Structure formats: structure tokens, C-alpha cells
Amino acid sequence: xxxxxxxxxxxxxxxxxxxxxxxxxxxxxxxxxxxxxxxxxxxxxxxxxxxxxxxxxxxxxxxxxxxxxxxxxxxxxxxxxxxxxxxxxxxxxxxxxxxxxxxxxxxxxxxxxxxxxxxxxxxxxxxxxxxxxxxxxxx
Amino acid sequence: xxxxxxxxxxxxxxxxxxxxxxxxxxxxxxxxxxxxxxxxxxxxxxxxxxxxxxxxxxxxxxxxxxxxxxxxxxxxxxxxxxxxxxxxxxxxxxxxxxxxxxxxxxxxxxxxxxxxxxxxxxxxxxxxxxxxxxxxxxx
Amino acid sequence: xxxxxxxxxxxxxxxxxxxxxxxxxxxxxxxxxxxxxxxxxxxxxxxxxxxxxxxxxxxxxxxxxxxxxxxxxxxxxxxxxxxxxxxxxxxxxxxxxxxxxxxxxxxxxxxxxxxxxxxxxxxxxxxxxxxxxxxxxxx
Numbered sequence: 129x130x131x132x133x134x135x136x137x138x139x140x141x142x143x144x145x146x147x148x149x150x151x152x153x154x155x156x157x158x159x160x161x162x163x164x165x166x167x168x169x170x171x172x173x174x175x176x177x178x179x180x181x182x183x184x185x186x187x188x189x190x191x192x193x194x195x196x197x198x199x200x201x202x203x204x205x206x207x208x209x210x211x212x213x214x215x216x217x218x219x220x221x222x223x224x225x226x227x228x229x230x231x232x233x234x235x236x237x238x239x240x241x242x243x244x245x246x247x248x249x250x251x252x253x254x255x256x257x258x259x260x261x262x263x264x265x266x267x
Numbered sequence: 268x269x270x271x272x273x274x275x276x277x278x279x280x281x282x283x284x285x286x287x288x289x290x291x292x293x294x295x296x297x298x299x300x301x302x303x304x305x306x307x308x309x310x311x312x313x314x315x316x317x318x319x320x321x322x323x324x325x326x327x328x329x330x331x332x333x334x335x336x337x338x339x340x341x342x343x344x345x346x347x348x349x350x351x352x353x354x355x356x357x358x359x360x361x362x363x364x365x366x367x368x369x370x371x372x373x374x375x376x377x378x379x380x381x382x383x384x385x386x387x388x389x390x391x392x393x394x395x396x397x398x399x400x401x402x403x404x405x406x
Numbered sequence: 407x408x409x410x411x412x413x414x415x416x417x418x419x420x421x422x423x424x425x426x427x428x429x430x431x432x433x434x435x436x437x438x439x440x441x442x443x444x445x446x447x448x449x450x451x452x453x454x455x456x457x458x459x460x461x462x463x464x465x466x467x468x469x470x471x472x473x474x475x476x477x478x479x480x481x482x483x484x485x486x487x488x489x490x491x492x493x494x495x496x497x498x499x500x501x502x503x504x505x506x507x508x509x510x511x512x513x514x515x516x517x518x519x520x521x522x523x524x525x526x527x528x529x530x531x532x533x534x535x536x537x538x539x540x541x542x543x544x545x
Contacts, residue, residue: 131443168511184351194338209462209465224504231307231309231368333477384450
């Protein structure tokens with residue numbers, strides 16, 4: 129069994145953003161040389177997500193509206209977590225809805241995807257350097 | 268390390284449906300001959316889910332009501348994604364809530380499940396042929 | 407390839423609770439002797455979750471408020487599932503929002519975590535003995 133590890137770094141200019149990271153994960157897979165196995169891609173921060181969905185700007189707007197309605201950022205005083213001096217309780221909740229991680233099959237050296245699957249980094253408390261972990265096991 | 272891959276195909280007669288796919292995943296595991304490892308089961312389409320919960324019709328009704336309240340299908344004009352000519356923005360959001368994938372342990376040749384765990388395909392934009400990927404690694 | 411399996415048992419005194427299980431998963435990893443691979447940690451019951459987020463009591467309160475607003479426990483008659491004699495339909499829905507499982511990378515014998523990642527057992531229908539599965543594969 130082989131294993132491979134790589135960190136991807138992000139600093140989004142806005143508090144919230146969706147970034148298509150499929151090319152970076154593809155590159156990590158090529159570097160690994162692994163042909164059959166599993167890829168884990170996870171946010172290493174608890175106010176960010178990794179998820180798979182469509183690379184369509186309108187849908188990303190719809191996700192933003194949906195998440196902000198479910199767990200609004202303001203007023204920040206509505207969350208006990210923010211009494212610690214933070215203002216990101218909503219980001220922890222939004223990340224929980226969108227998920228921490230995806231696991232992707234590797235078949236014949238490629239990510240085994242349906243026609244529209246793309247991997248996104250979902251940032252809910254940005255404007256600082258944060259990481260995603262790519263771990264690949266297989267052979 | 269051994270690996271095994273199989274696609275399951277679905278065409279639900281209704282827009283939304285929950286289908287118990289545990290027997291098909293069990294059969295894939297038997298075909299693989301793998302005794303210890305991990306199974307990844309994921310929707311290959313971004314308007315569908317794979318998840319684990321109870322095989323109880325009343326609960327599936329409750330999931331349907333819950334999801335339709337959070338992200339209603341109509342009016343379709345409430346979503347920017349639908350300005351592309353699609354009418355399935357709600358399906359992308361519902362899939363995100365219910366999840367894309369499950370990972371299941373394989374122990375002594377069987378799915379290592381608690382007493383009530385069953386795997387479901389959750390369709391949110393059906394009436395056409397769509398796929399689920401089963402990937403098993405182990406030995 | 408090596409594999410390792412362990413069950414963790416819980417009985418929370420309250421209906422709902424969040425329990426930090428990072429030390430128990432760490433101990434399972436040490437027992438396994440696995441240095442590179444993947445850990446799957448999943449609830450074996452369908453009214454409970456395993457998820458990764460912050461070990462901060464205020465945030466756990468915020469999660470509780472958020473989940474109870476989305477899928478209130480009472481009145482129990484609002485859910486068809488409860489017509490079977492159960493009163494836990496809300497717990498099945500809450501578990502679906504928070505997730506069944508996490509997959510964690512193992513690197514150099516340790517869980518490959520960002521600075522604040524902690525693993526939680528999320529109980530939504532407690533006061534009875536329930537299990538979490540830890541399955542580790544690698545070498």
C-alpha cells in the first residue's frame with residue numbers, strides 16, 4: 129500500500145467563498161502515482177468545508193442565500209460561541225451543513241467522477257490563511 | 268491491496284425518491300471477495316445523495332417534508348441556478364443536506380453495521396438514468 | 407495492509423449530548439500500530455452522529471438551538487415516523503444534518519488534524535447504550 133499527503137493553502141479575500149479545487153486534487157493524484165485507491169480531501173479548519181457539487185455561479189449564489197438564511201452571520205450576539213470574542217459561530221454551523229470532507233475513488237489513475245462532479249473548498253470565515261488536506265492511499 | 272468497482276444504475280419514476288440499495292452493495296462486496304477494508308458508496312450525480320438511515324416509510328415522508336420546507340422546489344424562479352434553463356436548484360441543495368456519500372467498514376467479509384443501518388439512494392431530480400459508484404478497497 | 411476494529415460504547419444521561427471522543431479514537435489508533443492510512447469513525451445507530459468541530463460549550467449550545475429549530479422534538483405528532491410508537495423522528499433528521507461519520511487521515515502514526523479539529527459523538531436519542539465504530543486500515 130502506498131500513501132501520499134499534500135496540503136493546499138487558501139486565503140480568500142472575502143469572508144465567504146467557494147473555490148473549485150479539482151485541478152489541485154488532480155495534480156496531487158498525479159504526483160502520488162497511485163492508480164487504485166481512495167482520496168480523502170478535508171478542510172483542516174472547522175469553519176470551512178470541502179464538498180462536491182456543480183461549478184455554476186448561480187448555484188453558488190443559491191447556496192450562499194440558503195446558508196445565510198439557515199445560520200445568519202448577524203447579529204453575532206445571537207450565538208453563545210461569539211461571547212468568547214469570536215464572530216464566526218455561523219461559520220461553524222454553515223460548515224456542518226456543507227460537510228468537512230469528501231472521499232473520492234481512484235480508478236486507473238484518475239478520480240472516478242460522474243459528468244458534473246467538481247470539488248470545492250467552502251470558506252465561511254476567510255481573509256486568513258487556511259488549509260485543506262489531501263491524503264491518498266492505494267497502489 | 269485489492270480494489271473493486273461497480274456502478275449501480277437507477278431511473279426513478281418520480282422526481283424525488285428514496286431507494287434502499289443495501290442488497291446491491293452487499294452483492295458488490297461478495298463479488299469483490301474483500302474481507303477487510305472500506306467501501307465507498309457515492310452518488311455520481313450532483314442532484315442525488317447516498318446516505319444511511321432507517322428503512323421506514325413514515326420517516327422517509329418526514330425527510331421529504333423537512334427537505335421541501337428547507338429548499339422548496341417551487342417557485343423555481345427563486346433560484347439563480349434555474350436561470351440557466353434548469354429547474355433543479357432545489358435538488359442540488361437537498362443533496363447537500365443529505366450528503367453525497369457513505370464510507371462503510373468491511374469486517375470478516377461483511378458490512379460492519381449497527382442493527383438498523385441501511386444504505387439509501389436519495390433522488391431529488393429523477394425520471395432519468397443516473398448512477399451510484401461502489402468502490403471497495405482492502406484485502 | 408493492516409486493519410483494526412474497535413467499538414466505543416456510550417450511554418448519555420440526557421436525550422441529546424455532544425461528547426468529545428478524540429482521546430478514545432487516539433487510543434484506538436495507538437493500539438492498531440498503523441502509521442499511514444485512513445480511520446473511519448461512524449455512529450452505528452441512526453439517531454446519532456459522529457462529526458468534527460470545535461470543543462467549545464457555547465458552540466455546542468448554538469448547535470443544539472440550531473438543530474431544535476430546524477427539526478423540533480415536540481410536538482412528536484408532527485412526524486409520521488412517530489406513528490410507529492417511536493418519539494425520535496427528530497433525532498433521525500438531526501443526525502442527517504450533522505452526519506453519520508468522519509474519515510481521518512493517519513500520517514506518521516497520528517491523526518492528521520488541523521489545530522482545532524476534535525471528534526464528537528452527537529447523541530440525539532440517548533439514555534440507552536449505543537455504539538460508535540472505529541475502523542482503521544493502512545500499514
